[in-house]
Amino acid sequence: MTLLTIRQSGGANIVSIPKSILKMLGLHPGSPLDLSVEDHRIVLTPISQETSLESLLQGSPKERLALTEEDREWVNEKAAGKEEI
Numbered sequence: 001m002t003l004l005t006i007r008q009s010g011g012a013n014i015v016s017i018p019k020s021i022l023k024m025l026g027l028h029p030g031s032p033l034d035l036s037v038e039d040h041r042i043v044l045t046p047i048s049q050e051t052s053l054e055s056l057l058q059g060s061p062k063e064r065l066a067l068t069e070e071d072r073e074w075v076n077e078k079a080a081g082k083e084e085i
Contacts, residue, residue, distance in 0.1 A: 017044075 002021065007014045022028060025046060032047040049055065057065065067075070 002018060004015050007016075017027075027046055032049065034045045034047055036043045036045070
């Protein structure tokens with residue numbers, strides 16, 4: 001069992017989760033959690049999210065997502081076989 005203390009920061013009440021627990025559960029800062037109360041106990045449950053291209057690229061710098069000249073040539077290239085458009 002791990003002992004935690006509720007702290008106050010500004011108007012928020014905060015509980016810090018130890019890194020070892022985050023690692024064990026595969027969580028990181030920013031991971032969504034569901035908070036519920038069951039039998040006078042606080043229960044935090046990780047929320048599984050489907051991985052999408054948008055979520056993977058969310059933190060990428062915008063300038064790295066811009067089309068290069070090589071990309072434009074490829075995009076404008078005529079289909080060579082039975083590619084779908």
